[in-house]
Amino acid sequence: MDEPRIERLPGPGYLEQNRRLVEQRRLLDEVWEEETEEFLERLEISSGERVLELRCGPGLGLGRLARRVGSRGEVVGFEPDALLAAEGGRRVQEEGHKTVRLISGDFLSLPLIPGSFDVVYCCWGLASWGERAQVLKQAHRLLAPGGRLGIFDFHREGTRMFPHTPAIEAVLGASVAYHRQQGTEVVLTGLLPELFLSSGFLLDGAWPRQKAEAPGTLSYRWIESMLLDLGPRLLESRLLDPDQWGAFLLEWEARRVDPKTLLFSPPAVGVLARPLSNVSL
Structure with a gap:
């Protein structure tokens, strides 16, 4: 007799991590909304087109794609994390987008039909x-x-605070090292032209955008929330010691009320490519 199949539910740590991720994505979406809309204009998405968004997370950007393709188009959101995909599905239902659907799983083995999309788009993923x-x-x-x-x-690599202080520079440097350690390509946009060529694409344009903000602004609070959330992991991975983290917290608190403070965000870069078969060389 076969053993009964037991479905294991995600543990509380995973659920809490997902909750924080959704909140961070919500803040990220709000901070970069204008720049995201500007880049989507460059993609020239029109009514009736079929758009695939890769790693759409909790589906915060699917609505703006749906508005562009209209009632005759289609938007498919792909998210490998089942809980985030479910969150995105709930959002799509609540917002009433009839032309949007979500899929999950292993992107490389999904049974999608070749040539079935006019635009493939990936934001932050x-x-x-x-x-x-x-x-x-x-x-x-x-x-x-x-x-x-x-x-x-x-x-x-572009996040900087002025005037410079060693305590804050140490944490900014450690955060880049941590992302690299976790497999994130921290200078991805600079490497895309080469990746495009090896994948059958040709770069068609790149548009960098960066924010420079004083304490208390939305962008400042977004970077602050990311660094504070990352702190325990920097300590755990021994990229920082407790004294360095303590010095950072003291300095960061002081800079919140310092009128000389200016915080530069990491640059966000919109990059457009077209299949080589579409391009006249």
């Missing part, structure tokens, strides 16, 4: 995706003739 070259090759396979690929992601 490619840098931390370990199989980047294979993902781009799959995107190439899924694009119809005349299709476009849009990547909007960070160049993570």
